[in-house]
Amino acid sequence: MARVHILAHFDDEYFATPLIARAAGEQWFLYIADYATPAVSARRLAESRAYLAGLGVPPEQVIHVGAGSGAVDGQVHRHLPDLLPRLITELVRIGPIERFVVTAWEGGHMDHDACAALAVQVAGATPIDQITLYNGPGLPGRLFRAGSPLAENGPLVRTRLSRAEWLAFAAGVRAFPSQGKTWLGLWPVMFANYLRKGFAHQALAPARVGQRPHAGPLLYERMYGVTFAEVAASIRTAWPAGSPGNPPA
Incomplete structure (x- = not known):
């Protein structure tokens, strides 16, 4: 049985490295966001495939689900009705799945939260692990x-x-x-926290996707001007009422 990672962007897998390296059996990586040009998409896909190959993942198991969808960086929540059937098609092709791994529901980036919502939709009774990337409860401005x-x-x-x-x-x-420019900001903060706290992940309960990630302004609200109300409404209207993890109106 397979372990399937549902990730927003190429390089999100880096945050899950310890889990990937320790996992036994077949692993698949499904990337949801689209990119501005085919050239950018191809370069970033190649980087992720090369990185994951070093962890034992064959390149054919690293799939760009969102290619050509128009769901570019920051827009995934607005394209969920199109992205869900694309994702389901790949999952059917993969076959039996024992576990999902997804970007955390944490209010750091709207694409990450949208992927968490997608995972809840497709998982059924299959367990979901969530990996933290970045967030910012209680912090001002662009701090994270x-x-x-x-x-x-x-x-x-x-x-x-x-x-x-x-x-x-x-x-x-x-x-x-x-x-490189993005990682110059992320990497030192990331490893400073690992040095203090170690590496850990969490289970994603479907009910969490029906809740605000945390009290106070979310990082993506502060950095990108996208409100949780917009993201929640996009999730709520992307699939039928009563679906698992739908945020409240």
Whole structure:
């Protein structure tokens, strides 16, 4: 049976590296966001495939589900009715699934939260793990935390890493040269938190996607001017009323 990662952007998998490296069996990576040009898409797909190949994942198991969808960075929540059947098509092709891994429901980036909502829609009774990327409860302006799970998302499942594993994880960021500027901001904050707290993930309960990620302004509200009300409404209207994890009106 397969473990399927539902991720927004190429390079999101980097945050799940310890889980990927430790997982036994078949792993698939399904990327939901589209990109501005085919050239950008191809370059970023190649970077993720190369990185994951180093962790034992064949390139044919790294799939760009959102290619050509128009759901570019920051727009995934607005394209959910088109993206859901694309995702289901790939899941049917993959076959039996034992576990999903998804970007956390944490208010850091609207595309990440939209992927969490997609995972809840397709998972049924299959367990879902969520990996934190970045968030910012209680912080002003553009400040954020990276690699720091939200308390609201429940108990931590810790993964202990050896010194060699930590060094390999830290060095892996070099696999994404097209995103060097972004990682210059994220990587130091991310590993500062890992140094203090270690690496952990959490289970995603379907009911969480029916709740605001945390009290106060969300990071994507502060950074991008996209409100949780808009994201929640997009999720709520993307599939039938009463679907699992629908945010309240």
